[in-house]
Amino acid sequence: MLEPSTAVQYVKGIGPRLAEVLAAKGINTVDDLLHYLPFRYEDRLNPRSVAELRAGEMATVIAEVRNSGLFRTRRMPIFQLTVGQGRNRLKCLWFNATYLQGRFQPGQMVALYGKVETDRDGQLQIIQPQFEILGDIYEEGGASEAEKKAAASLEIGRIVPIYESTGQGRLTPRWFRRIIRWALENLNPDLPDPIPAAVRGHLRLVSPREALWKVHWPDAGESFADLQSSRTPAHIRLIFDELFFIELGLELKRREQKAQTGVAFQINDAVRQAIKKILPFHPTTAQKRVLKEIATDMQTPYPMRRLLQGDVGSGKTIVAFQAAIIAIENGYQVAFMAPTEILAQQHYFSARQILEKAGYRIVLLTGSLEQDRKRDVRRHIAQGNAQLIIGTHALIQDRVEFERLGLVIVDEQHRFGVMQRLKLMKKSDEAPVGTGASPFQVRVGRAFPPTSAEQSEAAQARASRPPSPATPEPDVLVMTATPIPRTLALTLYGDLDISVLDELPPGRTPIVTRAVPDERAADVWDFVAKQIAKGHQTYVVYPVIEETEERELKAAEQMHRQLREKIFPNLHVGLLHGRLDPDTKERIMREFQRGEIEILVSTTVIEVGVDVPNATVMVIEHADRFGLAQLHQLRGRIGRGAAKSYCVLMHGNKVSEEGQRRLDAMVHNNDGFKIAELDLELRGPGDFFGTKQAGIPSFRVANLIRDRELLEAAKREAAFIIAGPTAELSKEEIARALKAMRARWSLTYGLAEVG
Ligand code: ADP
Numbered sequence: 001m002l003e004p005s006t007a008v009q010y011v012k013g014i015g016p017r018l019a020e021v022l023a024a025k026g027i028n029t030v031d032d033l034l035h036y037l038p039f040r041y042e043d044r045l046n047p048r049s050v051a052e053l054r055a056g057e058m059a060t061v062i063a064e065v066r067n068s069g070l071f072r073t074r075r076m077p078i079f080q081l082t083v084g085q086g087r088n089r090l091k092c093l094w095f096n097a098t099y100l101q102g103r104f105q106p107g108q109m110v111a112l113y114g115k116v117e118t119d120r121d122g123q124l125q126i127i128q129p130q131f132e133i134l135g136d137i138y139e140e141g142g143a144s145e146a147e148k149k150a151a152a153s154l155e156i157g158r159i160v161p162i163y164e165s166t167g168q169g170r171l172t173p174r175w176f177r178r179i180i181r182w183a184l185e186n187l188n189p190d191l192p193d194p195i196p197a198a199v200r201g202h203l204r205l206v207s208p209r210e211a212l213w214k215v216h217w218p219d220a221g222e223s224f225a226d227l228q229s230s231r232t233p234a235h236i237r238l239i240f241d242e243l244f245f246i247e248l249g250l251e252l253k254r255r256e257q258k259a260q261t262g263v264a265f266q267i268n269d270a271v272r273q274a275i276k277k278i279l280p281f282h283p284t285t286a287q288k289r290v291l292k293e294i295a296t297d298m299q300t301p302y303p304m305r306r307l308l309q310g311d312v313g314s315g316k317t318i319v320a321f322q323a324a325i326i327a328i329e330n331g332y333q334v335a336f337m338a339p340t341e342i343l344a345q346q347h348y349f350s351a352r353q354i355l356e357k358a359g360y361r362i363v364l365l366t367g368s369l370e371q372d373r374k375r376d377v378r379r380h381i382a383q384g385n386a387q388l389i390i391g392t393h394a395l396i397q398d399r400v401e402f403e404r405l406g407l408v409i410v411d412e413q414h415r416f417g418v419m420q421r422l423k424l425m426k427k428s429d430e431a432p433v434g435t436g437a438s439p440f441q442v443r444v445g446r447a448f449p450p451t452s453a454e455q456s457e458a459a460q461a462r463a464s465r466p467p468s469p470a471t472p473e474p475d476v477l478v479m480t481a482t483p484i485p486r487t488l489a490l491t492l493y494g495d496l497d498i499s500v501l502d503e504l505p506p507g508r509t510p511i512v513t514r515a516v517p518d519e520r521a522a523d524v525w526d527f528v529a530k531q532i533a534k535g536h537q538t539y540v541v542y543p544v545i546e547e548t549e550e551r552e553l554k555a556a557e558q559m560h561r562q563l564r565e566k567i568f569p570n571l572h573v574g575l576l577h578g579r580l581d582p583d584t585k586e587r588i589m590r591e592f593q594r595g596e597i598e599i600l601v602s603t604t605v606i607e608v609g610v611d612v613p614n615a616t617v618m619v620i621e622h623a624d625r626f627g628l629a630q631l632h633q634l635r636g637r638i639g640r641g642a643a644k645s646y647c648v649l650m651h652g653n654k655v656s657e658e659g660q661r662r663l664d665a666m667v668h669n670n671d672g673f674k675i676a677e678l679d680l681e682l683r684g685p686g687d688f689f690g691t692k693q694a695g696i697p698s699f700r701v702a703n704l705i706r707d708r709e710l711l712e713a714a715k716r717e718a719a720f721i722i723a724g725p726t727a728e729l730s731k732e733e734i735a736r737a738l739k740a741m742r743a744r745w746s747l748t749y750g751l752a753e754v755g
C-alpha cells in the first residue's frame with residue numbers, strides 16, 4: 001500500500017536510478033508523482049480521421065504507417081513518414097531527425113499530434129508532430145493476454161494523458177502513464193480529506209482521490225476544452241488544494257504577527273503638526289489615504305506589518321517619512337533600509353532635505369563607510385542620538401543595537417516575495433542571505449527613556465510611563481515599486497496588509513517612449529542636445545546586470561568618454577556606477593541634482609530612487625536586454641516634472657523575439673500595473689516573483705495567472721477557517737486543516753514552524 005509520503009522509488013518500475021532522475025524533476029514522493037500532471041491530453045477515443053483534417057488545426061490522428069525514410073536536402077537531412085487511412089494520406093516531416101531511421105514499420109498504428117498544414121502541392125502534412133507508436137503496445141504488456149490488453153487500454157480508445165518526457169527522453173509519456181496508473185491503483189484508498197466539509201461545499205470540490213484519478217485518467221465524457229484549460233473538477237480540486245494551504249499558512253502567520261506586542265504610537269496635535277510641517281507640496285488623495293492607513297496601524301498596540309505599493313513616482317518616499325515622524329515624535333528610532341547603497345544614499349539625501357530642516361537627526365549607515373565612521377554612527381544609534389537611521393541591509397547584517405527602535409521601513413523596490421521573507425524570518429539567528437533581507441531581524445536594544453530635550457509631549461508622556469516588560473516588536477512598513485496585480489499581491493504579501501498609492505502627483509505629462517535602432521544614434525544625440533539647450537537634463541543608461549560585471553562597466557566608461565569628448569564636448573557629462581566610492585557617488589548625484597551635470601551616464605544603479613524632475617530624457621542602451629519591470633523602473637526616473645519627457649530605447653539589429661515584445665510593451669504602455677501583467681505573461685510567475693532565485697519550488701499545479709479566481713477563493717476560505725468554529729465548521733476540522741497545512745509548508749517550503 002502506498003501512502004502519499006512514500007518515497008517514489010517504491011513504486012513498481014522505479015528503482016534507485018530512476019528515482020534519481022525523478023528527483024531532478026522535483027518528484028520525490030508518491031504525492032509528487034501524482035501531482036506530475038499531464039500537460040495535455042489526446043483524444044484517442046474520437047481521434048480525427050485523416051479525411052477530416054483541415055489545415056491550421058491542432059489535431060490528434062491515429063493512422064497506419066505506410067512508409068518512412070530519410071532524405072537529404074542541401075541544408076539538412078529530413079525524415080519523412082507517411083501514414084494512411086484507407087485512401088487518405090498524411091505526411092509527417094522531422095528535420096535533422098536521423099535518429100528516427102528504422103523506428104517505424106509499415107502496418108504499425110501511430111498516434112500523431114501536431115499542427116496540420118498543407119504543403120506546396122496542397123497535400124496535408126504535419127511538421128515535427130509528437131508521436132507514439134501504438135503498434136507494439138500489445139507486445140509490451142506482459143505475459144498474459146489480459147495484461148497485454150490492460151496495457152493497450154492505457155494507450156488507445158480513451159482520452160490519454162500526455163506527460164512531458166524527462167531523463168533525456170528515457171521517461172516517456174507512456175512510461176509515466178503506467179507508473180502513475182500503478183501508483184493510483186495501489187494508493188491507500190482511505191485518504192483523509194484535510195479540507196473541511198464546509199469549504200468543500202462552498203466550492204463543490206471532489207474528493208482528493210477522485211481528483212487524482214480523473215486528472216490523469218479522465219472519463220470518456222469529460223469536456224476536452226476543460227481538460228486542456230485545467231478546468232475540470234479534478235483540476236480545480238488539486239489547484240485549490242495547493243493555493244488553499246498556502247493561503248491558510250499566510251493567514252495564520254498574519255494573525256500571529258498581529259497577536260504580538262507592538263508599540264502603540266500616540267498621534268496628538270503636536271505629532272499631526274510635525275507631519276504636516278515637512279510637506280513641500282499638497283499630498284495627493286492617495287497619499288492622504290495611505291498615511292491614514294499607516295497611522296491607524298501605528299496607533300494599535302500590535303506590530304504593523306504593512307506593504308506600501310505604488311508605481312514609480314507615485315510619491316512613496318514622503319509618506320514613509322511621515323510615518324517616520326510619527327515614530328520619532330513618540331521618542332522612537334526609525335530604521336530605513338534600502339536594497340542598494342546608492343538608493344540608501346538617495347534616501348539619505350532626500351531625508352536631509354526634507355527632515356533635517358525640521359530638526360530631526362539622521363544618519364547614514366552603509367557597508368562602505370570607514371571603520372571609524374561606522375563605529376561612531378553605531379554609537380549614535382545605540383545612544384539614541386540618531387533618530388532616523390538610513391542604510392542598506394548591512395543595518396541588520398551587522399546586528400546594530402538600537403536604543404529604542406519603533407519603526408522599520410524597508411524599501412524593497414522590486415525585490416519581493418513572501419516566501420523569501422518567511423524563509424528569512426525562520427532563520428533569524430543566521431545572517432540573512434542575499435538582498436531580499438527581512439526586516440524582522442532587527443535587533444532591538446533595551447528601551448531607555450529618550451534623552452533628547454527636543455521631543456514632543458507625546459514622547460515625554462510615553463517616556464514617563466514604565467517600560468513594558470517585553471520589548472515590543474517594531475512596526476514594519478515595506479515599500480515596493482513593483483505594481484503587482486491585486487490578487488497576486490494578496491498572495492505574495494499575504495502576511496501583510498496592503499496600501500496602494502494609485503494616483504500620481506499632479507502635473508505629470510505622460511512619457512513618450514520610442515524604440516530606436518543603434519544606427520540612428522546620431523539623431524538621438526541631436527535630440528538630446530536640443531532638450532539640453534532648453535535647460536533640461538538627460539540620463540544615458542547602460543545595462544549592467546551584476547554591478548560587478550567588468551565588461552559592461554567598461555562599456556559604460558567608454559560611452560561616457562565618447563559622449564564627453566566627441567559628442568558633447570561643451571557639456572558636463574558625469575558617470576555613475578556601483579563601484580564608485582560613496583563620497584564620489586553622492587557628489588555626482590548632487591551635481592546632477594543641481595543641474596551642474598547635464599548628462600549622466602550610468603549603469604542601472606539609478607534604477608531606484610534617484611529623483612531629478614528636471615531630467616526629461618532617458619536613453620537606454622541595449623534596452624532589449626533589460627527585463628520589463630526594470631525598464632519601467634528606469635523610465636520612472638523621468639517624467640517627474642511638468643515638462644514633457646522622452647524615453648529612448650536603443651537596440652541593435654538583432655533583437656530576440658522576447659526582447660522585441662518587451663520593447664513594444666514599453667512603447668505602448670505607461671501604466672505600471674499593465675506592464676507588470678505583461679511581464680508576468682512574458683516571464684511566467686516563477687521568474688516574475690523571483691521564487692526561482694530563492695530556491696523555492698514553483699507551484700506544482702497552480703498557475704498564478706490562470707488561477708486568479710481560485711486564489712481569491714482560497715484566500716476567502718482560509719480566512720473562514722482562521723476565524724474559528726461555526727455551525728458548519730468544527731474545531732476538529734480546523735485542527736485537521738492546520739495540521740495538513742503545517743505538513744505541506746514544511747515539505748514544500750521548509751517552513752515547518754509557520755503557525
Ligand atoms: P516613488 O514612489 O517612486 O518613491 P517619490 O516618492 O520619489 O516616488 O516621488 C516622486 C516625485 O514626486 C518626487 O519628486 C516627489 O517630491 C514628488 N511628489 C511626491 N508627492 C507629491 C505631491 N503630492 N505633489 C507633488 N509632487 C509630489
Ligand code: MG
Nearest residue numbers: 316317608609
Ligand atoms: Mg522612491
